[in-house]
Amino acid sequence: MLSRTADHLYWMSRYVERAESLARLLEIGHRLAIMPGEDDRNEWSSTVIITRCAEDFYNSYDEANEANVTEFIGLRNDHPASIPVCLENARTNGRAVRVALTTSMWECLNSTWIDLPAQRQKAESASNIVDYLDWVKERSMQFTGATTSTMLRRDAYFFVMIGMLLERADNTASLLDVKYHLLLPDHEEIGGTLDFYQWSAILRAVTANRAYYSLYRGALKPWQIVEMLTLRSEVPRSLVGCLGGVIDYLGRLSDMYGERKESLRIANALYADLAYCRTDDVFKQGLHEFLTDFVRRNNELGEQIQRDYLI
Amino acid sequence: MGIDLVEGRDLYVDENVVYMRTTQGPRRVDVIYRRIDDAFIDPLTFNPDSALGVPGLMTAYRAGNVVLANAVGAGVADDKSVYTYVPDMIRFYLSEEPILKNVPTYRCSEEDDLKYTLEHLSELVVKEVHGSGGYGMLVGPASTKAEIAAYAERLKADPAGFIAQPTLALSTVPTYVERGIAPRHVDLRPFVLVGDEVRIVPGGLTRVALKEGSLIVNSSQGGGTKDTWVINDRPDPNEK
Incomplete structure (x- = not known):
């Protein structure tokens, strides 16, 4: 397969996944914003930090508030942390390799792109923003569904899945890190009401609240939420869950090509560290440090995959 | 056909050898x-x-x-006037008679042919020798008097730049258009691979003129393509 083809496939699914994740991130902000509380809250500025485009943001806006952040992520199209930009990039990448996609995949990407302007316009009124975010998530899930149910299990499919899972792992780490940047006001206790709401919003944003109750039963406990989204392999958006998929597909690629590359070694090392990590270790290291370290290694893995296969 | 469709950036040259990035x-x-x-x-x-x-x-x-x-x-072989010499090339190089006859073609650079062409513009197709893509040509039977007159002026100004051929009756096939199914003109391009032996690629490119009555099938002018079916009366030796 041409490296360029694989590169387009890989980025196509990364962008679809990123659009979904940005929608989930905005959803956390909106959930937190409707919670009762004081004026000194900062859910919107933490949202901006997580996009990694804070500089772009503060070039255009003075203040991180609901209206500005929603516009920035949901509607604008002049920076990389924008949902419309991600959906457009996904479609552009897919279009370049249309014959490598199934009709269902292409139709999904293309009709998403066609419907985008109308959806975006609707979302300009604040009351519709949740519908818009639901639409983005739905389109992404339809794309994943089309991919897994129609694509031949060969190298093209492996590249699509590797891109999707790497991006998803990165996004889960970022979403969890929201909690680090969400400072609790002085008079709020750790384990207090606001703390509880914040954790609960994160759980809901990754659609894992039911999963939580079936894994842990009982009330929400922050360390269990962290454990679940990082170290539990049954959870499809957990770090270890995503990396398990990545090593699986990289392994199948190696079998198909008859050659083991450096990226497979790096991926296995990262997976093993997660698989044998204890929840205590995460907190000993510090959640933020643990997540930052993971994101860095996940990025390095992405770069190595790029060098091994995509250029 | 198992051939990769590449862009310039998919290829690179190392020690005078061309490689594809895979x-x-x-x-x-x-x-x-x-x-x-x-x-x-x-x-x-x-x-x-x-x-x-x-x-x-x-x-x-x-x-x-x-x-x-x-x-x-x-x-240079794309120059449409070269076409008129192909039967002579076959006789000269192979000492054989061509099996497929040429479409009769008038070289407007020659006085008699130019005269004939000018007198029969309304029946002929006239093409620029350097033209391609269906541009700059006159389809006599489908043109107005004014268009023919204007083309005649271009022809007289530079006779060597043109050739003329009788208008061929292209076949039509049922085609899905805006108002349903309607006949549209098609042509077929076969592909022939010449190496140690001569092989005809199974299949070909069928081009269709999507405008009603049009004989211009070129994709650059709104032409489309159609699936091409090759019906075998003998079993394909490659098929088990």
């Missing part, structure tokens, strides 16, 4: 069927601003490490 590492390329004009094919040899080409391709070609089809400079 997920399994570099793969050597022996033959390139190229669709890029000579001037853009290698920025080191021709237009240095070309971002479409492959730097070093011409050096690899000169070293005999890659075959370009069509070869650089082969555009």
Whole structure:
């Protein structure tokens, strides 16, 4: 397969996944914003930090508030942390390799792109923003569904899945890190009401609240939420869950090509560290440090995959 | 056909050998069927601003490490007046009679042919010798008197730039258009691979003129393509 083809496939699914994740991130902000509380809250500025485009943001806006952040992520199209930009990039990448996609995949990407302007316009009124975010998530899930149910299990499919899972792992780490940047006001206790709401919003944003109750039963406990989204392999958006998929597909690629590359070694090392990590270790290291370290290694893995296969 | 469709950036030249970048590492390329004009094919040899080409391709070609089809400079064979000499070429080089007859073609550079063409413009198709893509041509039976008169002036100004042929009756096939199914003109391009033996590619390119009554099937002018079915009356030896 041409490296360029694989590169387009890989980025196509990364962008679809990123659009979904940005929608989930905005959803956390909106959930937190409707919670009762004081004026000194900062859910919107933490949202901006997580996009990694804070500089772009503060070039255009003075203040991180609901209206500005929603516009920035949901509607604008002049920076990389924008949902419309991600959906457009996904479609552009897919279009370049249309014959490598199934009709269902292409139709999904293309009709998403066609419907985008109308959806975006609707979302300009604040009351519709949740519908818009639901639409983005739905389109992404339809794309994943089309991919897994129609694509031949060969190298093209492996590249699509590797891109999707790497991006998803990165996004889960970022979403969890929201909690680090969400400072609790002085008079709020750790384990207090606001703390509880914040954790609960994160759980809901990754659609894992039911999963939580079936894994842990009982009330929400922050360390269990962290454990679940990082170290539990049954959870499809957990770090270890995503990396398990990545090593699986990289392994199948190696079998198909008859050659083991450096990226497979790096991926296995990262997976093993997660698989044998204890929840205590995460907190000993510090959640933020643990997540930052993971994101860095996940990025390095992405770069190595790029060098091994995509250029 | 199992042939990769590549862009310039998918290829690179190392030690005068052309390689393709694949997920399994570099793969050597022996033959390139190229669709890029000579001037853009290698920025080191021709237009240095070309971002479409492959730097070093011409050096690899000169070293005999890659075959370009069509070869650089082969555009001269695209000159439509060359077509009129093909039967003579066959007789000269092969001492054989052509099996397929040419479409009768008038070389407007010759006085008699020009005279005939000018007198019969309303029946003929006239083409520029350097033209392609269905541009700059006159389809006599489908043109108005004013269009024919204007074309006659161009023809008289530069007779050597034109050839003329009788208007062929193209077949039509049922085609799905805006208002349902309607007849549209088609032509068929077969592809012939000539090496140690001559092979006809199973299938071909069927081009269809999507405008009602039009004989211009070129994709650059709104023509489309159709699936081509080859009906075998003998079993295919490749099929088990």
